[in-house]
Amino acid sequence: MTSLSDTAGRLGRFARRFGLRHALRTAVAVVATQLLVTFLNLPQGYWAVVTAVIVMQANLGGSIRAAWTRLAGTAVGAAFGAAASHFGGQTVAAAGLSVFATLAVCAAIPKLRESSRVAGITAVIVILAGHPDMPALELGFDRFLEIAVGIVTALVTSVVVFPSRASRALSHGLAKLFEDVASLFAVVVEGRIREDYPERHVFALKDRILRTLARCRELRLEADAESRDRGESALRAMLLFRGERLFEHVLGMDHVAAEWRGKGLHRHLPEEMADLEHAGADVLTKLAAHLRGNAPLPDVDALDAAVAKAREKLADMRRDRAPAAYDLSEVMHFFSFMHGMLACAADARETVARIRAME
Missing domain, CATH: 1.20.58 (Methane Monooxygenase Hydroxylase; Chain G, domain 1)
Incomplete structure (x- = not known):
């Protein structure tokens, strides 16, 4: 029994030293997210997978903070990007105005300051990566939904698979x-x-x-x-x-x-x-x-x-x-x-x- 406990302790220290637990949690989150977006038939499900990788942190608290930052930034950026695309079309001017408005709002609200970079990227994607035959509001909602799926999957994985506090x-x-x-x-x-x-x-x-x-x-x-x-x-x-x-x-x-x-x-x-x-x-x-x-x-x-x-x-x-x-x-x-x-x-x-x- 002593030898088994010693071996388990050494394996645990080895896993912590080389970040194997975090690597395994992230891999599980990627697989789960890909399966979920395939089941939901999301048009650009890879954004959910990318989000799962970004949100997955070394501990649950870090994942929650990263999730909040990405979700809030996506919501703000998608809203301004959709509005700018609806009124200004898929133009460089519309992209510039949406990014300006998005970053200004994030800077003015303290809780959104950490989300400003994600928000700006989302606004640009909604405008420049859209399709003429797809309404801007629908594109913005799809982007938010994809990000939300990745976030939820990452948080569930953080709680279930080798949780770290x-x-x-x-x-x-x-x-x-x-x-x-x-x-x-x-x-x-x-x-x-x-x-x-x-x-x-x-x-x-x-x-x-x-x-x-x-x-x-x-x-x-x-x-x-x-x-x-x-x-x-x-x-x-x-x-x-x-x-x-x-x-x-x-x-x-x-x-x-x-x-x-x-x-x-x-x-x-x-x-x-x-x-x-x-x-x-x-x-x-x-x-x-x-x-x-x-x-x-x-x-x-x-x-x-x-x-x-x-x-x-x-x-x-x-x-x-x-x-x-x-x-x-x-x-x-x-x-x-x-x-x-x-x-x-x-x-x-x-x-x-x-x-x-x-x-």
């Missing part, structure tokens, strides 16, 4: 975000304590986090398209916001560390900085495991203790007037860096508290 992908993406932010936080702090700034490692982590953030923003929109549950949507929005804030705090620390060289005030509290770094990174790493469904919410007691210890040491340094022995630039760099560390700890703690309250 954007919400699950987003949970893993957010987990990766918090995990990488924890790594960046630890690398920047340890580099400062050792007075050895790891430029290449930091650059690689920042680049990876930026790409993860961009993907998470897309997945959040797709997850919201899948489900209208306000509680789940609010939780996703909060986690993405907190991940972005944590990254901003660490970026501020990194900017200071990149310019901060030599001996400084940090030598007065290396133990406190190390404790705060370990506790903060540990909470974020365990939070990532929780988002993957592998662990409970992390305990923040160690983080609270590390924060209290660091604040107490900072108060002692001020009382002993330790900063007075350093120039203003060093003092500003030090307190800016410590502020970033404490801000990361506060946001990590707040994130755990918010999740506990919302779940």
Whole structure:
């Protein structure tokens, strides 16, 4: 049984890595759409097949968003194309006017802006690909019907054949975000304590986090398209916001560390900085495991203790007037860096508290 489960797991990872599930879903959607348009005897059924390929995305939420964009754009473009063809005939002037009107309407209505390209293409097709003996309204309706058939087939396939949810992908993406932010936080702090700034490692982590953030923003929109549950949507929005804030705090620390060289005030509290770094990174790493469904919410007691210890040491340094022995630039760099560390700890703690309250 163990060997079978291991084999299944390896096959699943192989399929995800090379996009085999998405390829299979798309192939099924193409075949189903072609069979359906043949049964319905649609005059230009290949548009339905093309639409099925375009609408089929890696997850259901992405397919829903693509379906809405293509359906709305087709409806607007078909309407303006049919009207322009009816009144102006199949002329270049009519095509230009219909595209202008179509794009203007799409630009004026925020929810239609993503549909503008599809709408413009549809308007041109309705006018220039029509036949003199076919009414423009009929051609526009046929185009809309063909697109609708492709969209419906793609959505049904997304639900039935190896369904993939954007919400699950987003949970893993957010987990990766918090995990990488924890790594960046630890690398920047340890580099400062050792007075050895790891430029290449930091650059690689920042680049990876930026790409993860961009993907998470897309997945959040797709997850919201899948489900209208306000509680789940609010939780996703909060986690993405907190991940972005944590990254901003660490970026501020990194900017200071990149310019901060030599001996400084940090030598007065290396133990406190190390404790705060370990506790903060540990909470974020365990939070990532929780988002993957592998662990409970992390305990923040160690983080609270590390924060209290660091604040107490900072108060002692001020009382002993330790900063007075350093120039203003060093003092500003030090307190800016410590502020970033404490801000990361506060946001990590707040994130755990918010999740506990919302779940």
